Amino acid sequence: MPGPGVPVACGRGEPRAYTGTVKRVALLGATGSIGLQALQVIEEHPELELAAAASGSQSLDGLAPLTQVGGDLTDLLERAEPDVVLNAVVGFAGLPATLWTLERGVDLALANKESLVAAGELALDAQRRGGGRILPVDSEHSAAFQCLDGRDPETVHSLVLTASGGPFRGRDRAELDAVTPAEALAHPTWNMGPKVTVDSATLMNKGLEVIEAHFLFGLEYERIEVVVHPTSVVHALVRFRDGAALAHLGYPDMRVPISYALTYPERAATPVDPLDFSQGLILEFDPPDEDAFPCLRLARAAGERGGTAPCVLNAANEVAVDAFLAGELPFTGIPEVVERTLGAIDTAPAADLDHLVAQDAEARRVASGLRREAVR
Numbered sequence: 001m002p003g004p005g006v007p008v009a010c011g012r013g014e015p016r017a018y019t020g021t022v023k024r025v026a027l028l029g030a031t032g033s034i035g036l037q038a039l040q041v042i043e044e045h046p047e048l049e050l051a052a053a054a055s056g057s058q059s060l061d062g063l064a065p066l067t068q069v070g071g072d073l074t075d076l077l078e079r080a081e082p083d084v085v086l087n088a089v090v091g092f093a094g095l096p097a098t099l100w101t102l103e104r105g106v107d108l109a110l111a112n113k114e115s116l117v118a119a120g121e122l123a124l125d126a127q128r129r130g131g132g133r134i135l136p137v138d139s140e141h142s143a144a145f146q147c148l149d150g151r152d153p154e155t156v157h158s159l160v161l162t163a164s165g166g167p168f169r170g171r172d173r174a175e176l177d178a179v180t181p182a183e184a185l186a187h188p189t190w191n192m193g194p195k196v197t198v199d200s201a202t203l204m205n206k207g208l209e210v211i212e213a214h215f216l217f218g219l220e221y222e223r224i225e226v227v228v229h230p231t232s233v234v235h236a237l238v239r240f241r242d243g244a245a246l247a248h249l250g251y252p253d254m255r256v257p258i259s260y261a262l263t264y265p266e267r268a269a270t271p272v273d274p275l276d277f278s279q280g281l282i283l284e285f286d287p288p289d290e291d292a293f294p295c296l297r298l299a300r301a302a303g304e305r306g307g308t309a310p311c312v313l314n315a316a317n318e319v320a321v322d323a324f325l326a327g328e329l330p331f332t333g334i335p336e337v338v339e340r341t342l343g344a345i346d347t348a349p350a351a352d353l354d355h356l357v358a359q360d361a362e363a364r365r366v367a368s369g370l371r372r373e374a375v376r
């Protein structure tokens, strides 16, 4: 567990020195939404070289000198000897690569939030031993990382993560029962893969991000707040103890945080437009509705419970989202499956990767049973 207020996004030990002029990038999840945008970023920056690429099932023929489809991605990383690993795999499947990267002191550009959620304490232990940096790719965490900018954590009052509110913002719980996967996939401001888009609609995404921020920045849960901000222009905001608050603004475009993480600390150019105030810019903020969207509350509670609880939450959510997308579970069944799975499993401090893999499997077994119940 990180100490209160200790920012750990930058490694504590000595990172493996990067001395070359070209950074060798290993891109995991190369066929996904983040992966494809990362390929554009790499293409535009001659100092970035795609050394290796991986996917879950889609072909990667000729994309990189080394490629791997499925299987143990750490095999590919061993061969690739990257300077930076961009982990853009979706879900718990990204965990071994996160641990491999941190253990070896290689920079980790982290989009795969599920690995930090499920294994935050193990990941931080690996980072302490390896000494590498975690460079957040999630836009809110990239924003917070930049607002914090290595400042003394003692000066931080609290962190505010913004949520667009998703396509169902403003609806109450009764109105959410009959929403369809197609409606959930129509995100108002971000164009993302299906799992994270559904997570945004349930607000589980924001809940996972609260846990992610806890581990990345060493902030206690009560110092991490979520506000709904429909236009997604402000990505995060840090309040300091003197009453000042620093915010990070920009149009919602993942190429910005991807580029920031891959070219850190240089802040290379991107084709994204600068903010334009000529048409006016409305910044609206509201508290989230946790009655209509209980996933946020469930994630926060699992984070506070600690140990393997976030791993169980994540696994149950992956099963429930899958069931919803398959038309086998109503939208409001997602928090129900997550809550009942968390209630059915005894959690404990996470011992090692095998322990987490076992807890993940157990949570999937319980959640899958609940999914089958919903189909009958």
Ligand SMILES: NC(=O)c1ccc[n+]([C@@H]2O[C@H](COP(=O)([O-])OP(=O)(O)OC[C@H]3O[C@@H](n4cnc5c(N)ncnc54)[C@H](OP(=O)(O)O)[C@@H]3O)[C@@H](O)[C@H]2O)c1
Pocket: 028, 029, 030, 031, 032, 033, 034, 035, 054, 055, 056, 057, 058, 059, 070, 071, 073, 087, 088, 089, 090, 091, 093, 111, 112, 113, 114, 137, 138, 139, 190, 191, 192, 193, 194, 195, 196, 254
């Ligand atoms: N998209 C965004 O704007 C965004 C923003 C912030 C954070 N994130 C996070 O970034 C991660 C990726 O999101 P995404 O939207 O890019 O997802 P996505 O479009 O669904 O892409 C997922 C990628 O992971 C690969 N993959 C799936 N299972 C795998 C496995 N077992 N082994 C290896 N690769 C596997 C997929 O390969 P195949 O194509 O072969 O299945 C694909 O390349 C998620 O953790 C998400 O929360 C995304």
